[in-house]
Amino acid sequence: MAQEMLNALLLPLLFSMASGTFIFLYRPEQRGQGLLILTLFQLVGAAGYAMQPTTELLALLSAHALAVLVMLTRHLQTPVPVPQASRDQ
Structure with missing residues (x-):
């Protein structure tokens, strides 16, 4: 009875970690x-x-939260690219 929630959330959370890592990279x-x-x-x-x-x-x-925290921290540390002004005048 106690395993039902783990069984329901295991694959979605693992898939979200894998797909989130793919999107991040x-x-x-x-x-x-x-x-x-x-x-x-x-x-x-x-x-x-x-x-x-x-x-x-x-x-x-906890493993999922750690993965999200690491990716969020790396995302916030990445500088925002500045668009270059075009010289076609």
Whole structure:
């Protein structure tokens, strides 16, 4: 009975970590949207943990939160590119 929430959230959270890592590494223009989606997945997992708290689910959510935190920190440390003025006058 206690495994139901873990079984329901395991694959979506693992998929979100994998796809979030892919977006973070290979699509820098979509990093902000990807990090927002990862944060929303974290909130869904937290709601599941509030319904059925287990140690395994807490470990999964902690790993997911760590991945989101690292990607968010790296994203915020990346300088914003400044558009170059065109010289076609």
